[in-house]
Amino acid sequence: MTITEKIMAFNSGRSSVVPGQLVWANVHTVMTMDYLGKQCFSAFESLSPEKKLFDKDRVICVSDHLIPPPSEQFATMLNEWRETVRKYDIPYFYDLGRQGIAHQLMVEQGHVLPGKVSIGTDSHANTYGAVGAIGNAIGVTDAAIAMATGKCWFRVPESVKFIVTGEWQPWVMAKDLSLHIMGMMHWNGHLIYKALEFAGPAIESLGIAGRMTLCNMTVDLGAKNGIIAPDDTTIEFLRPVQKGEWAMLKSDADANYDAIYEVDVTNLGPTISLPDKLDDVVPVEKVIGTKFNKAFVGTCTNGRTEDFAIMASILRDKQIHRNVNMVCIPASQSVYLECIQKGYFEILIKAGAAIETPSCGPCAGIHTGVAGDGDIILSAGNRNMKGRMGSKNAKIYLTSPAVVAASAIRGEITDPRFEN
Amino acid sequence: MAIIKGKAWVAKNYVMSFDMVLQKYWTSPINPAENAKWVMAGVSEEFNSENAFVRAAFTFIVAGHNFAGGGKSIEHCVTGLVGAGIQAVFATSFARLQFRNAINYGLPFITSKDINLSCETGDILEYDSDNGFIKNLTNGKVFSSVPVAPFVAEVAASGGLMNFVRQKMADGTIHELH
Ligand code: SF4
Numbered sequence: 001m002t003i004t005e006k007i008m009a010f011n012s013g014r015s016s017v018v019p020g021q022l023v024w025a026n027v028h029t030v031m032t033m034d035y036l037g038k039q040c041f042s043a044f045e046s047l048s049p050e051k052k053l054f055d056k057d058r059v060i061c062v063s064d065h066l067i068p069p070p071s072e073q074f075a076t077m078l079n080e081w082r083e084t085v086r087k088y089d090i091p092y093f094y095d096l097g098r099q100g101i102a103h104q105l106m107v108e109q110g111h112v113l114p115g116k117v118s119i120g121t122d123s124h125a126n127t128y129g130a131v132g133a134i135g136n137a138i139g140v141t142d143a144a145i146a147m148a149t150g151k152c153w154f155r156v157p158e159s160v161k162f163i164v165t166g167e168w169q170p171w172v173m174a175k176d177l178s179l180h181i182m183g184m185m186h187w188n189g190h191l192i193y194k195a196l197e198f199a200g201p202a203i204e205s206l207g208i209a210g211r212m213t214l215c216n217m218t219v220d221l222g223a224k225n226g227i228i229a230p231d232d233t234t235i236e237f238l239r240p241v242q243k244g245e246w247a248m249l250k251s252d253a254d255a256n257y258d259a260i261y262e263v264d265v266t267n268l269g270p271t272i273s274l275p276d277k278l279d280d281v282v283p284v285e286k287v288i289g290t291k292f293n294k295a296f297v298g299t300c301t302n303g304r305t306e307d308f309a310i311m312a313s314i315l316r317d318k319q320i321h322r323n324v325n326m327v328c329i330p331a332s333q334s335v336y337l338e339c340i341q342k343g344y345f346e347i348l349i350k351a352g353a354a355i356e357t358p359s360c361g362p363c364a365g366i367h368t369g370v371a372g373d374g375d376i377i378l379s380a381g382n383r384n385m386k387g388r389m390g391s392k393n394a395k396i397y398l399t400s401p402a403v404v405a406a407s408a409i410r411g412e413i414t415d416p417r418f419e420n
Numbered sequence: 421m422a423i424i425k426g427k428a429w430v431a432k433n434y435v436m437s438f439d440m441v442l443q444k445y446w447t448s449p450i451n452p453a454e455n456a457k458w459v460m461a462g463v464s465e466e467f468n469s470e471n472a473f474v475r476a477a478f479t480f481i482v483a484g485h486n487f488a489g490g491g492k493s494i495e496h497c498v499t500g501l502v503g504a505g506i507q508a509v510f511a512t513s514f515a516r517l518q519f520r521n522a523i524n525y526g527l528p529f530i531t532s533k534d535i536n537l538s539c540e541t542g543d544i545l546e547y548d549s550d551n552g553f554i555k556n557l558t559n560g561k562v563f564s565s566v567p568v569a570p571f572v573a574e575v576a577a578s579g580g581l582m583n584f585v586r587q588k589m590a591d592g593t594i595h596e597l598h
Contacts, residue, residue, distance in 0.1 A: 012598045013598045014598070022569065023598065024597040035446065035447060036447070036493065036494070039449070043450075043582065046582065047582065047586060047589065048589075121493050122493060123517060137493050138493065138517075139493045139494070139495045139520065139524065141495060141521070141524045142524065142581075144582070145585050148585070149585065153571070192486070192514075222486070222515065385436070387438075
C-alpha cells in the first residue's frame with residue numbers, strides 16, 4: 001500500500017484498502033476559520049442540538065481571512081465568529097493577537113500528525129501532508145459532521161509518485177519545483193482526485209517549510225492530497241509541539257502507483273507562472289526585464305521564516321526600486337516574531353518593504369494591498385487567475401520569494417542567480 | 421429517480437466556483453432558493469441579474485473540463501444550482517471540492533466523456549440514472565456516464581449527507597460507519 005492508502009486504512013479500522021474504495025475515517029482534527037466557521041457551527045448544531053463536539057481539543061478555530069477587519073461588515077462578521085467560538089470554550093482558538101493563516105498554525109502548532117487525517121474548510125488544507133498526514137479540504141457539511149462525529153467519508157485516491165533527485169541549485173526553492181510540476185502536469189489536469197506523493201533525496205533534504213509549500217499547491221493541481229513520508233526532520237520539528245501520538249507510516253516498496261514521475265532538480269532554475277493561468281509556467285530567464293509595480297510575499301504557500309530569510313539575504317544593504325511597493329506578511333505570529341528576532345524584518349524594512357500583521361492579506365483579494373486596475377504584481381502566493389487579488393484588470397506573476405526579492409531591487413523580473 | 425427530462429445549458433471548460441458564486445455571497449446562509457438568485461452571475465453576463473439563472477429554467481448543465489474548479493470550499497455553488505432547479509450536471513471532469521459538496525447535497529454530478537461537444541444550450545435531454553444513459557432528444561445522440569456509487573445513491577435517497585448522518589445518529593449506528 002502507499003502511505004495515503006495506509007493512513008486511510010489505519011484510520012478506518014481496516015488492515016487494507018484499495019483505490020476507489022469508500023471509507024469513513026476517524027479525523028484527528030477539524031479546522032475552520034472566520035470565513036466559514038459560523039456556518040460550520042450552525043450546521044453542527046442542527047445535527048447535535050445538545051451541542052456536543054466530538055472533542056473540543058480537536059476542533060481548531062482560526063481568524064485569518066478577515067483580520068484585522070478591513071471594513072465594518074467584516075468587523076461584524078468577526079464579532080459573530082468570536083461569539084460563536086466562545087460559546088464552545090474552544091481551547092485552540094487563534095484569534096487576532098495569536099493569529100496566523102490556518103494551515104500554517106495547524107502544522108506549526110502540532111495539530112496535524114503523521115499517519116493521521118486532518119480536514120479543514122479551506123482548499124489549502126493539503127499543506128498538512130508536509131508532516132506525513134492526510135490533509136484535505138472539505139465544505140461546511142463535512143466539517144459539521146466531523147465536529148459531531150469525528151468522522152469524514154473519503155474515496156481512497158489512486159496515488160501518483162514524484163521521485164525528486166539531484167542537488168538544489170542556489171536560490172532555487174521548493175516553490176520553483178511546485179511551479180515546475182504545475183507546468184508539467186497542468187492546473188487541475190491529469191492529477192484530479194489523485195494522492196501525490198513526493199519522495200527522493202531532494203525531498204528529504206527539504207525542511208518542513210519547503211515541504212509545506214510543495215504539499216500546499218497540490219490542491220491547485222486538482223489533487224486530493226499531497227504527502228511526504230515522515231522522517232527525522234519531521235520528528236525534530238514536531239517534538240516540541242506535538243499533541244498526541246502519531247504513526248510513522250510510509251509506502252511499501254511494492255506499492256501500486258497510477259504513475260511515477262522523476263524530476264531532477266539539478267537542472268531546475270527559478271521558475272515563474274505567467275498571469276491568469278497557473279500552468280503557464282516558464283523559467284524566469286524567459287521573462288527577465290518584465291516591469292512590475294507591486295511585490296507580495298506571504299500566504300500559506302510562502303509566508304514562512306525560511307522564505308523571509310532568503311529574501312533578507314538578497315535584500316541586505318540593498319534598496320527596493322522606487323516604482324515597486326512591496327508587502328510582506330508573515331504566515332503567523334510565531335513566524336513574525338522569529339523574523340524580528342533573527343533580524344530579517346529589519347533588513348526588509350531598511351530595504352523599503354512594508355511588513356503587515358499575519359493574515360491571508362491580499363491573496364484572495366480581501367484586504368491589505370488588494371490589486372487595482374493596471375497593477376502588475378510579482379507574488380509568491382499560490383493563485384493568479386484574473387481577479388484573484390482584486391481587480392480583473394491586474395496581472396499576477398507567481399514565483400518564489402527569492403525571485404520576488406531579487407526582482408524588487410531592479411523593478412523588473414530578474415533571476416536571483418545573477419543578482420548575487 | 422429513474423428518468424429526468426429537461427432543457428440543458430451548455431457551459432464552457434473551466435467554469436470557476438468563484439464565478440458561479442461571487443465573493444460577496446460566499447458567507448451568505450445556505451438556502452437553495454436564496455443562493456439561486458445570483459448563481460452563475462459571474463460566469464456569463466446573461467445571468468448577471470437577480471434570478472436570471474432561475475428564470476432560464478434549465479434542468480441540466482453540460483460542461484467540459486474541471487466544472488466548479490478554482491478551489492473554493494463554499495457550498496453555495498451546489499445549493500445555488502439546486503435552488504435553480506438543476507437536477508444533474510454532466511461534465512467531462514469536475515473539481516474535487518464541489519464534486520464532494522454535490523454528493524453531500526444529493527445533486528448528481530455525472531462524468532461523461534465528450535458530452536459537451538454534442539449538445540447545445542436549449543437541447544432537451546433525458547437522463548436515465550439507473551442505467552447511466554443520457555439521451556439528447558433534440559439531436560438523437562446518446563451518451564453513457566460513469567455509474568453512481570451505491571453510497572452516493574444512498575446519500576441522495578436520504579435527502580443529503582446531513583440527513584443521512586442524522587438518521588445514523590438517531591438510530592445509534594453512526595459509530596458503525598467506517
Ligand atoms: S493565504 Fe491565500 S490561499 Fe492560503 S488560506 Fe489564505 S486566502 Fe487561502
